[in-house]
Amino acid sequence: MESGGISLPSGSDGVKRKVSYFYDPEVGNYYYGQGHPMKPHRIRMTHALLAHYGLLQHMQVLKPAPAKDRDLCKFHADDYVAFLRGITPEAQQDQLRQLKRFNVGEDCPVFDGLYSFCQTYAGGSVGGAVKLNHGVCDIAINWAGGLHHAKKCEASGFCYVNDIVLAILELLKAHERVLYVDIDIHHGDGVEEAFYTTDRVMTVSFHKFGDYFPGTGDIRDIGYGKGKHYSLNVPLDDGIDDESYMSLFKPIVGKVMEVFRPGAVVLQCGADSLSGDRLGCFNLSIKGHAECVKYMRSFNVPLLLLGGGGYTIRNVARCWCYETGVALGMELEDKMPQHEYYEYFGPDYTLHVAPSNMENKNFRDLLDDIRSKLLNNLSKLQHAPSVPFQERPPDTELHERDEDQDDKDERWGPDSDTEFGDYSNPVPGRVKREYVEVERNDSAPAVVPMAVDEPSIKDEHDNSKNLSDQWLR
Numbered sequence: 206m207e208s209g210g211i212s213l214p215s216g217s218d219g220v221k222r223k224v225s226y227f228y229d230p231e232v233g234n235y236y237y238g239q240g241h242p243m244k245p246h247r248i249r250m251t252h253a254l255l256a257h258y259g260l261l262q263h264m265q266v267l268k269p270a271p272a273k274d275r276d277l278c279k280f281h282a283d284d285y286v287a288f289l290r291g292i293t294p295e296a297q298q299d300q301l302r303q304l305k306r307f308n309v310g311e312d313c314p315v316f317d318g319l320y321s322f323c324q325t326y327a328g329g330s331v332g333g334a335v336k337l338n339h340g341v342c343d344i345a346i347n348w349a350g351g352l353h354h355a356k357k358c359e360a361s362g363f364c365y366v367n368d369i370v371l372a373i374l375e376l377l378k379a380h381e382r383v384l385y386v387d388i389d390i391h392h393g394d395g396v397e398e399a400f401y402t403t404d405r406v407m408t409v410s411f412h413k414f415g416d417y418f419p420g421t422g423d424i425r426d427i428g429y430g431k432g433k434h435y436s437l438n439v440p441l442d443d444g445i446d447d448e449s450y451m452s453l454f455k456p457i458v459g460k461v462m463e464v465f466r467p468g469a470v471v472l473q474c475g476a477d478s479l480s481g482d483r484l485g486c487f488n489l490s491i492k493g494h495a496e497c498v499k500y501m502r503s504f505n506v507p508l509l510l511l512g513g514g515g516y517t518i519r520n521v522a523r524c525w526c527y528e529t530g531v532a533l534g535m536e537l538e539d540k541m542p543q544h545e546y547y548e549y550f551g552p553d554y555t556l557h558v559a560p561s562n563m564e565n566k567n568f569r570d571l572l573d574d575i576r577s578k579l580l581n582n583l584s585k586l587q588h589a590p591s592v593p594f595q596e597r598p599p600d601t602e603l604h605e606r607d608e609d610q611d612d613k614d615e616r617w618g619p620d621s622d623t624e625f626g627d628y629s630n631p632v633p634g635r636v637k638r639e640y641v642e643v644e645r646n647d648s649a650p651a652v653v654p655m656a657v658d659e660p661s662i663k664d665e666h667d668n669s670k671n672l673s674d675q676w677l678r
């Protein structure tokens with residue numbers, strides 16, 4: 206298959222890739238609260254597995270520089286960012302109106318260090334985009350990122366800031382077109398919404414659809430205006446297995462790569478689509494899930510791998526460890542090495558786990574129908590739209606440290622507070638039915654400012670309540 210896009214410095218041998226991996230040792234300490242299914246500890250478990258499988262020495266290991274207010278405000282509203290920065294568990298009682306307004310409190314609770322947590326996971330994703338833009342690596346990984354539900358002015362589905370939108374905006378400084386692929390079991394609504402009216406970002410989401418959070422992601426939602434046919438939704442049902450999943454993933458994503466020819470790809474690797482997930486209802490094996498990573502990697506286009514959902518945390522760690530191996534082109538032994546979280550992986554202590562025997566409700570004719578509808582939509586897509594680059598906007602300056610050299614007291618270099626370039630352009634945002642424009646061709650500037658309207662439609666509250674009910678019971 207034609208790979209499209211730009212070639213990587215590592216060449217097309219299909220084996221080696223230069224990988225930059227972002228990890229903050231603090232991230233595992235953030236705690237959403239008792240009984241909450243989202244556990245940042247899973248990122249630390251993943252890291253421990255990577256270390257004991259001997260993968261760290263094959264990658265550049267970086268501690269992300271925390272994203273600053275102004276970085277977050279490139280997508281999010283100023284008052285929302287100010288709220289996230291200021292809110293504390295103690296101050297909650299005095300801010301009930303604000304909590305409601307920004308949808309913070311239930312699925313998205315206030316916890317100690319909430320803002321630092323946001324800065325850390327966003328810093329890793331934007332930092333990864335910067336590394337890719339500079340050609341420092343072929344693949345950048347931030348398992349703490351991938352929080353795809355966050356909106357411009359609102360938290361949603363355990364997500365507060367949308368690190369994916371921020372990373373894509375960074376990639377758009379160096380690439381005419383960026384592809385976003387989402388294999389979390391939930392619809393990638395926040396990212397789709399942000400880029401719903403542009404042809405410079407194509408979003409493709411594979412998700413459970415029908416009476417399921419967040420409720421969006423209908424196959425008929427295809428984008429709007431210039432963005433028409435640049436949003437793709439693949440609605441799936443319970444129990445989908447590796448074979449059924451691949452029967453859609455490869456033909457659809459392969460066609461997208463051929464016609465859209467992205468300069469960079471962002472893959473959200475939400476692990477709640479794995480078999481046996483606490484909140485999910487799919488039946489993918491880790492190898493099946495990782496096949497998506499392998500496939501995206503095969504195109505030899507700069508690739509940003511992000512985390513996302515994943516609530517059976519031992520399987521999340523297994524999955525992202527195995528996928529890091531895939532990124533590096535290394536096959537990992539099934540027998541797990543001894544490490545500090547070894548007891549989580551009993552009784553088998555293996556990297557892989559067998560999928561269940563649950564019923565696959567995705568019948569053949571249904572899958573065939575979905576595939577032909579989406580391929581038909583893709584046939585209407587104009588080949589590789591382009592935007593002239595007059596001047597490349599300045600990169601976001603994030604100064605992460607190499608873990609090997611990490612010294613907490615000297616975390617910041619003397620230039621770490623360097624001013625950013627002029628970003629006086631409007632904050633890129635958008636929201637469904639109040640769209641933002643990412644500029645394209647003609648008189649389009651190289652930067653990607655988008656006109657922003659104030660959000661007026663909020664329809665996800667009911668669904669988020671359903672989710673609360675589901676896990677708080």
Ligand SMILES: [Zn+2]
Pocket residue numbers: 389390391475477513514515
């Ligand atoms: Zn999810």
